[in-house]
Amino acid sequence: MARTLCLLLIFMVLCDEVQANMAVANGPYTYEAFEQDLMQINTKFGKDIEVKSIGTTHFGRNIWALKLGKAEKNIVMIGAHHGREWLTSLLLMKMVDAYGDLYRKDPKITALLDKVSIWFVPMLNPDGVMIQQNQLEGFPPIELQQLIIMNDGVENFESWKANGIGIDLNRQYPAGWNKLNQGPQGPYYKLFKGKKPFEAREVIAVKKLIEDTKPSIAVAYHTAGQEIYWSYQNGQYRNRDHLLAKKIGALTGYKLAKPPEDAIGGGFTDWFITRYRRPALTIEICPLVGETNPPISMLQSEWKRNRQVGLKLAKEARKLPH
Numbered sequence: 001m002a003r004t005l006c007l008l009l010i011f012m013v014l015c016d017e018v019q020a021n022m023a024v025a026n027g028p029y030t031y032e033a034f035e036q037d038l039m040q041i042n043t044k045f046g047k048d049i050e051v052k053s054i055g056t057t058h059f060g061r062n063i064w065a066l067k068l069g070k071a072e073k074n075i076v077m078i079g080a081h082h083g084r085e086w087l088t089s090l091l092l093m094k095m096v097d098a099y100g101d102l103y104r105k106d107p108k109i110t111a112l113l114d115k116v117s118i119w120f121v122p123m124l125n126p127d128g129v130m131i132q133q134n135q136l137e138g139f140p141p142i143e144l145q146q147l148i149i150m151n152d153g154v155e156n157f158e159s160w161k162a163n164g165i166g167i168d169l170n171r172q173y174p175a176g177w178n179k180l181n182q183g184p185q186g187p188y189y190k191l192f193k194g195k196k197p198f199e200a201r202e203v204i205a206v207k208k209l210i211e212d213t214k215p216s217i218a219v220a221y222h223t224a225g226q227e228i229y230w231s232y233q234n235g236q237y238r239n240r241d242h243l244l245a246k247k248i249g250a251l252t253g254y255k256l257a258k259p260p261e262d263a264i265g266g267g268f269t270d271w272f273i274t275r276y277r278r279p280a281l282t283i284e285i286c287p288l289v290g291e292t293n294p295p296i297s298m299l300q301s302e303w304k305r306n307r308q309v310g311l312k313l314a315k316e317a318r319k320l321p322h
Helices: 002-017 031-048 087-105 107-113 126-132 141-150 201-213 235-252 268-276 296-306 309-317
Strands: 049-056 062-068 074-078 117-121 217-223 227-229 280-285
Touching (some): 031 062, 031 087, 031 126, 049 201, 062 087, 074 201, 074 309, 087 107, 087 117, 087 217, 087 280, 087 296, 087 309, 107 309, 201 268, 217 309, 227 235, 235 280, 235 296, 235 309, 268 280, 280 296
Parallel strands (some): 074 117, 074 217, 217 280
Antiparallel strands (some): 049 062, 227 280
8 A cells, every 4th residue: 555655656746847848729729739749749759659640530631649668568548539529639648748758767657668558549530629629621612511511500510529420439339339229310410329330430440559459458538527437347347447447536536437237338448348358447537518628728737637647557557467
């Protein structure tokens, strides 16, 4: 117990010493700003952080992933399944930058991340992010008309959750997908599950990344609600997974969600838990804000809550079988 507390204090001190350098804009965190930050990360860290495209969206935008550490054992952290949840992308990019500094400067962190690497997918849904931010110049006129139809005829897209063709990416995974019967029956700004699991290009990219990296723990960041979902048909691993969720809840101050026993699923972490029998967390940052994005003014307080999460998960992953 004392050793665990000591390690946590070390993580807290280290993260206080090294602040993430990602510039915090006054406006939304755009796909363009994200790609500029990727170039800065690549220039700053070189071979210490691998940056690669794991696929492209329906409209041809790259889905970027970053790997920090030299280990074969991994954890995966994903942001922005939903267009209006781009604040999670900036949060994860701050994490990449802060941990990259720690990796270079502190031998303890170097040793940790060379035993358990972290894969980051900060912006899984760049088409949806651009639509939600009303950055529509890159969409053909015919497609734009379809987007307006999917958005109930409204030309302001601030509520947009789906990808570029009206599929909700976090209802695309084959864990209870067949039971997702309530919701729109065709492309829509939210909740349309698609015609089949793994239909959307974005989730195909995630599936391949998971198959290639075989992570010990997976996390999907969402907004909002300041709670952690961890429970979906965990079976014999329920106590293990609950303990991990409690540790991350204590770290962030977020409550643990209590979904019903007959929760339907369809989400990324639901699939990961049932497919791989390993822990997965859906972490909802920020207080509830309704059908829009949380304001960027919330970033700093949410960063303080989450800045240790990736390091803590890497430490916990060391205890799990490869």
